[in-house]
Amino acid sequence: MTDWPDLAAAQLLDALVGQLELVLPAASSLRRELHQHPDLSGTERPTAERLRQALPQLVATQIADTGFLVRLGPPGPAVVLRSELDALPLIEQTQLPWAATNHMMHACGHDVHLAALWAVLQAATRVELPVGLIGLFQPREETQPSGALDVAAAMSQSNTEVTAVIGAHLQPRVAPGVISTGAGVVNAASDEFTIVVHGHPGHGAYPQAAIDPVPVLAAIVTGLQELIGRGLDPTHPAVITVGRVDAGTAANIIAARGVLRGVIRTMHEADRVQLHSSLRRLAEHTAAARGAYAEVNIVTGDPVLNNDCQLVSKTDPILARLGVPVATEPFRSCGADDFSHYSELAPILMMFVGVRQDPAVPVPSHLGDARGEVGLHHPAFYPPEESIRQVALALIAGYVAAIGLTRQG
Numbered sequence: 001m002t003d004w005p006d007l008a009a010a011q012l013l014d015a016l017v018g019q020l021e022l023v024l025p026a027a028s029s030l031r032r033e034l035h036q037h038p039d040l041s042g043t044e045r046p047t048a049e050r051l052r053q054a055l056p057q058l059v060a061t062q063i064a065d066t067g068f069l070v071r072l073g074p075p076g077p078a079v080v081l082r083s084e085l086d087a088l089p090l091i092e093q094t095q096l097p098w099a100a101t102n103h104m105m106h107a108c109g110h111d112v113h114l115a116a117l118w119a120v121l122q123a124a125t126r127v128e129l130p131v132g133l134i135g136l137f138q139p140r141e142e143t144q145p146s147g148a149l150d151v152a153a154a155m156s157q158s159n160t161e162v163t164a165v166i167g168a169h170l171q172p173r174v175a176p177g178v179i180s181t182g183a184g185v186v187n188a189a190s191d192e193f194t195i196v197v198h199g200h201p202g203h204g205a206y207p208q209a210a211i212d213p214v215p216v217l218a219a220i221v222t223g224l225q226e227l228i229g230r231g232l233d234p235t236h237p238a239v240i241t242v243g244r245v246d247a248g249t250a251a252n253i254i255a256a257r258g259v260l261r262g263v264i265r266t267m268h269e270a271d272r273v274q275l276h277s278s279l280r281r282l283a284e285h286t287a288a289a290r291g292a293y294a295e296v297n298i299v300t301g302d303p304v305l306n307n308d309c310q311l312v313s314k315t316d317p318i319l320a321r322l323g324v325p326v327a328t329e330p331f332r333s334c335g336a337d338d339f340s341h342y343s344e345l346a347p348i349l350m351m352f353v354g355v356r357q358d359p360a361v362p363v364p365s366h367l368g369d370a371r372g373e374v375g376l377h378h379p380a381f382y383p384p385e386e387s388i389r390q391v392a393l394a395l396i397a398g399y400v401a402a403i404g405l406t407r408q409g
Helices: 007-036 045-053 110-124 147-156 213-229 269-288 309-321 338-344 386-408
Strands: 060-063 067-072 078-084 132-138 162-171 184-187 189-198 238-247 257-266 293-302 305-307 348-354
Touching (some): 078 386, 132 147, 162 338, 189 269, 213 238, 213 269, 238 269, 348 386
Antiparallel strands (some): 060 067
């Protein structure tokens, strides 16, 4: 294979995968345990402690409050492999014996990512590594302030020389068994906004004596959709989603105020800047035209996730050697991931690992789509056990690929 880096890299890959196969049964058991006991963003200490206990041979260093990292291999430059500690505020509906019962759920695959990284680290302890490997168990991926932002800041101030950061995420929109790499932008920037419309309260029977914030909110929601459809280049992906609307306390009371909360997703920085300005102007002028007043607050979140082209070109042939199909059309979406912050440290690569619902975990008919399928953040989402191996293979491939960049540097 002419595009394979070298014999030593091939031998390292084979050794890591061979050891991985030996620890996968234990990784599956660990995944079920983590799945049964999830923790929300910022409260991940129990999950982190369980993982520390499962890595007794490695020294753990706390980072970003509830996260930690471990290091293997020689001193000097190191490649970071990242997984996420947090779960979501969802009531699980899988009916599994190890289902979570605390109104939290690993519905985004983080339990699989954690078990996969644990398996890679266990395999790596049994192999002589030519370049340092840092296993990062990151907190607060699902919320702001971003855990990755804090980790990147802490690592940039340390003496650690990071040469690449590798991640892998399950993705039901990629074919099962396929891994998508893809150079360039693969995820959008994500910002949150809150719009508070202040009116004048009153009786529902006498609207002329009040200023109703609810029609103002409705007009703003409608107008927000036009900001993209008529304000941006139609070839540029972008989306504005209003996820929450709050107003009023009773059917016959005109509320004093109403609140919109939502997100802005963009893949071009100029579009991001324009939408922030346009959203603010739309809300304020729409409210003023109706005698109300709007306050707008926009919280800048994660930047675009931009995969390094060299990492992609070196990882693809390694995945091919492992017999893993690489997506011919890379998966790109307006989803967001705080993994993008690691580009401030080093070249980054996020891979999307194709997966489908475990066939042994049926989806209740009222929760699935027309085909009975579910996706990320769904209360019945449960990837099969073999997805642990797929994520682990992606991480190993990324590490071996990054070694080539480290040596070039």
